[in-house]
Amino acid sequence: MNFLIIFIVTAILQLFMPWWTIALIPFLVMIWRAKSGFHSFITGFLAIAFLWFSYGLYSHLSTDGIMSNRIAEIFSLPNGVLLLIVTTIVGGIVGGLSGLSGYFVRKSVQ
Amino acid sequence: MKFVKAISTIILTIILVYALNRPWGPVPALGSFLSPFTGFWQNGEKISDPKGETVLKLDSLRDEVTIRFDDIGVPHIFAKNDFDLFYAQGYITAKDRLWQMDIQTRAASGRLSEVLGPATLEMDKNSRRLGMAYGAEVNAKIALSDPKSREALLGYTAGVNAYIRQLAKKDYPVEFKLLGYEPELWKPINTMYMLEQMTLTLAGRSNDLNMSNVLKKYGNEVIKDLFPDYPMLQESPIIPAGTVWNFEPLKIPTAKTAVTTDSVLINESPKPEIKPEGIGSNNWAISAEKSITGYPILANDPHLELTLPSIWYQVQLHSPDLNVCGVSLPGIPSVIIGFNQNVAWGVTNVDADVYDRYKITFKDASQSSYWYDNQWKPTRKREEVIFVKGQSEPYREQVTYTHHGPVTKYSDELTGSVNLATRWIGHEPGNSFLTFYELNKAKHYDDYRSALAKYVGPAQNFVFADNGKNIAITVNGKLPLKRKDQGKFLLDGTNPDDDWKGWIPAEQNPFVKNPPRGFVSSANQSSTDPSYPYYINWIFSPSERAIRINERLEKMASGNADSLRMLQNDNFNVLARTVLPKLLSILEKTPLNSTYKAAQQVLTDWNYQNAPEKIAPSIFEEWLPALRSAVWNDEFESPNAPLAYPSRDRLLYMILKQPDAKWFDNVKTPQKETLSDVTIASFKAAVDTLNARHGAMSPSWQWSEVKDTEIKHLSRSLKPFNAPHLKVGGGTGIVNAITKRNGPSWRMVVELGPSPKAYGIYPGGQSGNPGSPYYLNLLEKWEKGELNELVYLSSPDQQNPHLTSRIILKKK
Numbered sequence A: 001m002n003f004l005i006i007f008i009v010t011a012i013l014q015l016f017m018p019w020w021t022i023a024l025i026p027f028l029v030m031i032w033r034a035k036s037g038f039h040s041f042i043t044g045f046l047a048i049a050f051l052w053f054s055y056g057l058y059s060h061l062s063t064d065g066i067m068s069n070r071i072a073e074i075f076s077l078p079n080g081v082l083l084l085i086v087t088t089i090v091g092g093i094v095g096g097l098s099g100l101s102g103y104f105v106r107k108s109v110q
Numbered sequence B: 001m002k003f004v005k006a007i008s009t010i011i012l013t014i015i016l017v018y019a020l021n022r023p024w025g026p027v028p029a030l031g032s033f034l035s036p037f038t039g040f041w042q043n044g045e046k047i048s049d050p051k052g053e054t055v056l057k058l059d060s061l062r063d064e065v066t067i068r069f070d071d072i073g074v075p076h077i078f079a080k081n082d083f084d085l086f087y088a089q090g091y092i093t094a095k096d097r098l099w100q101m102d103i104q105t106r107a108a109s110g111r112l113s114e115v116l117g118p119a120t121l122e123m124d125k126n127s128r129r130l131g132m133a134y135g136a137e138v139n140a141k142i143a144l145s146d147p148k149s150r151e152a153l154l155g156y157t158a159g160v161n162a163y164i165r166q167l168a169k170k171d172y173p174v175e176f177k178l179l180g181y182e183p184e185l186w187k188p189i190n191t192m193y194m195l196e197q198m199t200l201t202l203a204g205r206s207n208d209l210n211m212s213n214v215l216k217k218y219g220n221e222v223i224k225d226l227f228p229d230y231p232m233l234q235e236s237p238i239i240p241a242g243t244v245w246n247f248e249p250l251k252i253p254t255a256k257t258a259v260t261t262d263s264v265l266i267n268e269s270p271k272p273e274i275k276p277e278g279i280g281s282n283n284w285a286i287s288a289e290k291s292i293t294g295y296p297i298l299a300n301d302p303h304l305e306l307t308l309p310s311i312w313y314q315v316q317l318h319s320p321d322l323n324v325c326g327v328s329l330p331g332i333p334s335v336i337i338g339f340n341q342n343v344a345w346g347v348t349n350v351d352a353d354v355y356d357r358y359k360i361t362f363k364d365a366s367q368s369s370y371w372y373d374n375q376w377k378p379t380r381k382r383e384e385v386i387f388v389k390g391q392s393e394p395y396r397e398q399v400t401y402t403h404h405g406p407v408t409k410y411s412d413e414l415t416g417s418v419n420l421a422t423r424w425i426g427h428e429p430g431n432s433f434l435t436f437y438e439l440n441k442a443k444h445y446d447d448y449r450s451a452l453a454k455y456v457g458p459a460q461n462f463v464f465a466d467n468g469k470n471i472a473i474t475v476n477g478k479l480p481l482k483r484k485d486q487g488k489f490l491l492d493g494t495n496p497d498d499d500w501k502g503w504i505p506a507e508q509n510p511f512v513k514n515p516p517r518g519f520v521s522s523a524n525q526s527s528t529d530p531s532y533p534y535y536i537n538w539i540f541s542p543s544e545r546a547i548r549i550n551e552r553l554e555k556m557a558s559g560n561a562d563s564l565r566m567l568q569n570d571n572f573n574v575l576a577r578t579v580l581p582k583l584l585s586i587l588e589k590t591p592l593n594s595t596y597k598a599a600q601q602v603l604t605d606w607n608y609q610n611a612p613e614k615i616a617p618s619i620f621e622e623w624l625p626a627l628r629s630a631v632w633n634d635e636f637e638s639p640n641a642p643l644a645y646p647s648r649d650r651l652l653y654m655i656l657k658q659p660d661a662k663w664f665d666n667v668k669t670p671q672k673e674t675l676s677d678v679t680i681a682s683f684k685a686a687v688d689t690l691n692a693r694h695g696a697m698s699p700s701w702q703w704s705e706v707k708d709t710e711i712k713h714l715s716r717s718l719k720p721f722n723a724p725h726l727k728v729g730g731g732t733g734i735v736n737a738i739t740k741r742n743g744p745s746w747r748m749v750v751e752l753g754p755s756p757k758a759y760g761i762y763p764g765g766q767s768g769n770p771g772s773p774y775y776l777n778l779l780e781k782w783e784k785g786e787l788n789e790l791v792y793l794s795s796p797d798q799q800n801p802h803l804t805s806r807i808i809l810k811k812k
Helices: A002-014 A019-023 A025-033 A037-062 A066-074 A080-109 B002-020 B030-034 B082-109 B118-130 B132-145 B147-165 B174-179 B188-203 B208-226 B433-441 B445-452 B544-555 B561-568 B574-588 B594-604 B616-636 B648-657 B675-694 B703-707 B779-784
Strands: B053-058 B065-070 B075-078 B280-286 B297-305 B313-319 B322-328 B337-340 B343-349 B355-360 B369-372 B375-378 B380-386 B395-401 B407-412 B416-424 B460-466 B471-476 B511-513 B519-522 B742-744 B747-751 B757-761 B803-811
Touching: A002 A019, A002 A025, A002 A037, A002 A080, A019 A025, A019 A037, A019 A080, A019 B002, A019 B030, A025 A037, A025 A080, A037 A066, A037 A080, A066 A080, A066 B174, A080 B002, A080 B030, B002 B030, B030 B174, B065 B082, B075 B082, B082 B118, B082 B132, B082 B147, B082 B174, B082 B188, B082 B313, B082 B322, B082 B803, B118 B132, B118 B380, B118 B395, B132 B147, B132 B188, B147 B188, B147 B433, B208 B355, B280 B343, B280 B460, B280 B471, B280 B544, B280 B561, B297 B337, B297 B343, B297 B460, B297 B561, B322 B433, B322 B757, B337 B433, B337 B747, B343 B445, B395 B407, B433 B445, B445 B460, B445 B471, B460 B519, B471 B519, B519 B544, B544 B561, B544 B574, B561 B747, B561 B757, B574 B594, B574 B616, B574 B648, B574 B675, B594 B616, B594 B675, B616 B648, B616 B675, B616 B703, B675 B703
Parallel strands: B053 B803, B075 B313
Antiparallel strands: B065 B075, B065 B803, B280 B297, B280 B519, B297 B742, B297 B747, B313 B322, B322 B337, B337 B343, B343 B460, B355 B416, B369 B375, B380 B395, B407 B416, B460 B471, B471 B511, B747 B757
16 A cells, blocks of 8 residues: 555656655655555665656657667666666665655654 | 664665765766656657647747658748748757757857866867857847848747747756756857857868968978969869959959068967868759759758767748758758759858968057057957856956957967967858848849858858759858968068958859859869969868869769769779879889788779778778878978978879979988888888788778778767767768768758759758657668658648658747
8 A cells, every 4th residue: 555655646746846756755655654664665665666667668668768778878788678777776775765764753753 | 762763764865865866977966867757768759650740839929830740850840921930940950959059059159168067168268269259249249130130040049948948857858967957048149159160160270370380490492392372283173264253353462472480389289270171061063954854953062070960950941932941050040051942052161261360469468459550559358257067166268359359379489478369250240141041032043142242151162053044153251352372371460461451352252153064063172273363272172072073073964863962972082093003003113021912902903982891992091191191290290389281282293293302201211212112111001000900901991991980979978879880981082071070961962943852861860869769860871872852842731751740839
């Protein structure tokens, strides 16, 4: 459920808010309804990673990777798919850490 | 403990977000750059939907505009008035080329460092010191005071800005995201910057300092011998020799002998004084008698540095009083090279001597007055402020202006430093835009002549053909009235005799209409033979391309567009034909080992074609420069005080007609070298170089591999945005003038007639976005030397199998 809330709310806000919304939503959602520390990190990680991965993959496939493959090369990566994985992990870590922060805040005020 | 954990994870998260939210050196802020919602992922594009129709409601439009796209991405714009027409041109050009427009304007106005940091500060300083901004400001004032150019500039500006205003950050071209800055709004003066940049590229240098150094070192006799004012061996001037000058020339300032008192100038920041060969162009038109269509056919291929995005942008512009098609320069309204229902035109560079330097004597270090005509004359100062990314304080410099132009300090071996003012056509007020505007609407020869009279610079050879079956070429631009060779050397800034004495009247610029030979042509060679009364320049591009073009056009009968296309792709090496038999005859007399023998054999069997798969051109093109160095370096190589080198024509003349000239001897060795010695030594050196770089002779010696033509992205640093390896022939002095970095930036052929048929191609694509299918879609055809038929519509609803999507602009 937390996964879905983060995924949907972040997806909507990302359309018009800056990228760092991904550090805000997991944090707030976990203050509101976190279960465990591990769970908060993983949920935040997966929700953001999955969001960035799926939209990135859509962009990559619908344009034959014409841009992602070139940008990958700039970052010395062999192809756009690897760049997509990097994107996914970066988004995931931010989401995960933010979720974990939310959990600890929740614990500390309880 | 709970708080500690909470606060530490929050801090950790904040640090991570902070780190991802700022650039690190060349790495952009990764958070927004990687986010699929805002980053580079947003810049991938698809082939546009062939049936797509978009309606955009925009500010300040006056009426509805329809834009049809064809299958290679070219916009065909239909508007009801000039303002809307140029508005739409600005809008669509920005849509495809916004970053290019931004970075080129910044380069021209000396504002690169604002976004790129200290690395580009020297470049910015140079363009400020040269007075690029000064020239643009002067020209903008004039352009905005003329109703026609004002309408065009304001329309174009409004269009570009309408596009920029509707952009969300995620829509910014990827270069902005990578470099971490934002597009700024367009201004009418930016168009003047683009014209100024063109003037810089094509007429922004001179060899006068290096020539003065030669004069100082060797004196007038050597200058007369080695640096003649007209090619000695071969030339085929633009205006055919024997053309009668039907005018009474103005009084020409009397000649004076060059003085040798100038001190030798030391070049502290060595920069090329001479335009690299390969920046130039070809154009020609054949008469109705020579063509199979019964109407003239015109061709043009401007040779410039090949970049991505291309310097050109294809467009068709249609309004109630014009219907023009061809290529534009992003940032400049109208079509620069193209055709309409009645006429076609093209340009090549003249290479007029319009960049002179004057030695200035200041009263004191404040530079507030300078000695001129036996009195102190006050200077003007212009403060140049350059903002530099990452530095809190801008760089400031007071540039001193004399009546000649802005002053720059150079080093010199006698006094330590010398102040030189630059008199440059780029500072001359005018409205060159009007020339293109009027050519766009031209109906016949007289319109062409009157459009040309408004042009200032960079001087161009305007080739022309019309449906009245006229063909013509004009060496055109505002050309200073000077004495012979004035500006071949450094000039005296204190002496009024050395000033430019006015202008050659526009109608007396060299031109020819419907010459008996049935064609007109130019390839940057000498404008005229020595009979023309005025001085334009003492040296022009070498004559080989012109000779080849004129030979082939001379023989041409029943020509069509394809015959002209094939001539554009002609790989014949006139230089080799001229000199190689002589060089090979020298080699024959000497024993060679098997490696050299093999190379000699390849050259002996060569048909003088610089074809991509041939090995002979690789050897020849390595050999000739080696021979040139072997002959001249001992006398002319001088890293600190650079000397001009004698021309290629002069070297050929010496090899063929003066085999015993003293210059063949290497003065740095005790023994006496002969033509034969330097020929053999340079041949061996060339083969050794090829061996060292490419291994033993094999397919890796093929001309296309050795030449290794590359087309770089404008950033010059983002390699993945460059074009892939190209397999192309041609070369320096070849009609198909593709060198390593320069070449035919646009090839066009137009068959005039009741319904004109035109063909064209450039290496790249309409879109400047490396993530677009239209980024490189024209490259392969260009590489093969093929042309696209240009879609030329007469109404927005015309049926044509090449048409795809449409955009309709409506006023809000």
